[in-house]
Amino acid sequence: MTKADIVSEIAKSTGAEKVQVQAIVEAFMESIKGSLAQNNNVYLRGFGSFIVKKRAKKVARNISKNTTITIPAHNIPAFKPAKSFAAKVK
Numbered sequence: 001m002t003k004a005d006i007v008s009e010i011a012k013s014t015g016a017e018k019v020q021v022q023a024i025v026e027a028f029m030e031s032i033k034g035s036l037a038q039n040n041n042v043y044l045r046g047f048g049s050f051i052v053k054k055r056a057k058k059v060a061r062n063i064s065k066n067t068t069i070t071i072p073a074h075n076i077p078a079f080k081p082a083k084s085f086a087a088k089v090k
Contacts, residue, residue, distance in 0.1 A: 036077050048081040 007025055011018045032050055035042050042050040057073045081089070 039075065044082075046082055047085055048079055051078050051080060052076070053078045 003025065007018055007021045010016070010025070011021045014021070032042050036050060036052055039052050041052060044050075052075050055074050055076060058071050060069050060071055061067070062069055
């Protein structure tokens, strides 16, 4: 399912115009991205949590040049589904 499919489904179920729904979906995603960029987690009860995970510094190998590379510590976004959501998918 793509973002356009989600917009169509919401527009059908609510009766709102697709342009309005598109703007709402975009604003929702931007607010989540902005929150994660500021290291704040987003909790949606019954759906899941968008969290910021911290990756530790590590040493890796560049196989083509046969050298070692140090990858610095960094943050990555992650999603953890709620128990009820995970149970429905199973």
